[in-house]
Amino acid sequence: MKSIINNTAVALVLGLAGALGVATATAQGDPNAGQAKVATCAACHGTDGNSIAPAFPKIAGQGEKYLFKQLMDIKSGARAAPQMIGQLDNSSEQDLRDMAAYFASQQLQVAGAQPISVMLNSGENVDGLALGRDLYRAGNPATGVPACMGCHSPSGLGNEPAGYPRLGGQYAGYIEAQLKAFRTGTRANDGDTRVMRSVAKQLSDAEIKALSQYIAGLTP
Numbered sequence: 001m002k003s004i005i006n007n008t009a010v011a012l013v014l015g016l017a018g019a020l021g022v023a024t025a026t027a028q029g030d031p032n033a034g035q036a037k038v039a040t041c042a043a044c045h046g047t048d049g050n051s052i053a054p055a056f057p058k059i060a061g062q063g064e065k066y067l068f069k070q071l072m073d074i075k076s077g078a079r080a081a082p083q084m085i086g087q088l089d090n091s092s093e094q095d096l097r098d099m100a101a102y103f104a105s106q107q108l109q110v111a112g113a114q115p116i117s118v119m120l121n122s123g124e125n126v127d128g129l130a131l132g133r134d135l136y137r138a139g140n141p142a143t144g145v146p147a148c149m150g151c152h153s154p155s156g157l158g159n160e161p162a163g164y165p166r167l168g169g170q171y172a173g174y175i176e177a178q179l180k181a182f183r184t185g186t187r188a189n190d191g192d193t194r195v196m197r198s199v200a201k202q203l204s205d206a207e208i209k210a211l212s213q214y215i216a217g218l219t220p
């Protein structure tokens, strides 16, 4: 009896491994090869992707699929990143896959949230972290803002297979800058569905501040 259970368990594990193998077969990045290709990134993103200042996004522990797409978009110019101009010129598509795999395999150090108070349109001052949490979890039905957690997950880890980025633990300053860039359309690499441009269009400055600070402290 015992050995039947063990065999079943082994078969289940093998089946799962097989399924995962199929799922990742399209994007093969090698984290070890990647580590040898990221020396020039360290000045801004740190050796392990925990960037040294809020102007530079943390990329440690970010989803591999999302990272690869951003690197392709930055290289092609589909996403404007002035400080990264030239950085990827000599990198092949495989190099970008390897870099993405390397940073995805690193451990994120959570930026952490600062308490803030934000002023609503009504003139009322409210706790920014509480407002950020409510918006993240439930959106703003009055203005048509969807719940962020629907795509970025309740814990902020994102959705790796779908390519939805991890947000939790990112620098507030970077999140704020990206939401404003989506709102003005300066960042427009969110595809034909314009998913983030339409989300950001509905957000006020106060809501962006509140969300950014809440997200910086969000951990699984």
Ligand code: HEC
Residues within 6 Å of the ligand: 037, 038, 040, 041, 042, 043, 044, 045, 055, 056, 057, 058, 059, 067, 070, 071, 080, 081, 082, 083, 084, 087, 088, 099, 165, 177
């Ligand atoms: C001189 C500083 C600098 C260097 C060097 C640099 N980056 Fe960046 N990187 C940035 C900045 C600034 C941004 C944010 C651009 C923006 O505002 O949209 C960024 C964005 C990114 C993003 C998108 C992150 C996200 O969350 O969407 C990735 C991925 C990335 N860099 C990877 C790399 C890799 C890999 C290298 C090395 C080959 C590198 N960077 C070198 C400054 C730098």
Ligand code: HEC
Residues within 6 Å of the ligand: 057, 069, 135, 136, 145, 146, 147, 148, 149, 150, 151, 152, 163, 164, 165, 166, 167, 175, 178, 179, 189, 190, 191, 195, 196, 199, 211
């Ligand atoms: C329907 C799905 C969906 C919803 C809802 C959504 N997002 Fe996103 N978000 C995305 C996708 C997809 C991207 C990546 C776009 C790309 O490829 O550049 C993204 C990217 C982002 C980024 C850029 C991350 C980085 O590292 O540069 C931020 C910040 C962000 N979303 C914040 C939010 C916030 C805040 C909300 C809620 C108000 C929200 N999103 C709601 C799908 C969604």
